[in-house]
Amino acid sequence: MPSYDLNGKTALVTGAISGIGLATATMLAQGGAKVAINHLPDDPRVDATLGKLRDQGFDVVGIPGAIGSGAEDAIVAAALGELGRLDLLVNNAGTPGVTKTVGAQLDLLTDEVWDSVLSTNLVGLFRITRAAAPALRAAHGAVVSIASISGLTSRGSSMAYAATKGGVITLTRHLARALSPEVRVNAVAPGSVDSTWQIQWTNEEVQFATDNALLKRRCTPEDIAEVVVYLGCAAAMVTGQTLVVDGGLTG
Secondary structure, eight states, X not given: OOOOOOTTOEEEEXXXXXXXXXXXXXXXXXXXXXXXXXXXXXXXXXXXXXXXXXXXXXXXXXXXXOTTTTOHHHHHHHHHHHHSSOSEEEEOOOOXXXXXXXXXXXXXXXXXXXXXXXXXXXXXXXXXXXXXXXXXXXXXXXXXXXXXXXXTSSOSSBHHHHHHHHHHXXXXXXXXXXXXXXXXXEEEEEOSBOSOOSOOOOHHHHHHHHHHSTTSSOBOHHHHHHHHHHHHHSOTTOOSOEEEESTTTTO
């Protein structure tokens, strides 16, 4: 796994108390970056998770606030207060809006599901990127957002989730243009990931994802984090792109 000298660099990772977000925050901190870990205000895992990272010598701070709730400006302000500058924003926070795969079952796609998924996965992502834009421009920084292969295919927990992730892919291209030339904006589209998540995948769904991936396994959070860190901290001439990381599941 490549490593980068990130001493003096800073990052804000949203939804970073577990899964892909935590793996990304950890990898950035391992490189020497100071990392602001955004989390839900009432998440019971915060103290233990931050304590574990600090025990390893990592420079991390917790930033409470729910993406999609209208708290995006306050989250960025709090992060800048702790970090002093911002070199990288990782838009990881997201929600499936459901606890099991509903696919195209229209009767299960309520207005509440749509509102929750849209506000968190797409509107909140835009708002926090807009709030962070001045600091990112000043630092000539980068944005990396977590999309999904569901935004490129007909797979996914629901069409609402897939629609928002397709929106993230499109928004990535537009934000890359809006924030150029100072800020690079890219996205990663994971496939099936072994991670703590709100979807309760069945054994059959897990096996399908494993059997149909060319590399014959599901992604780990670290697999995704590795690519996020690459796009955020290297890849100097890459912007407006979405990189699929799915082990060949859609290959």
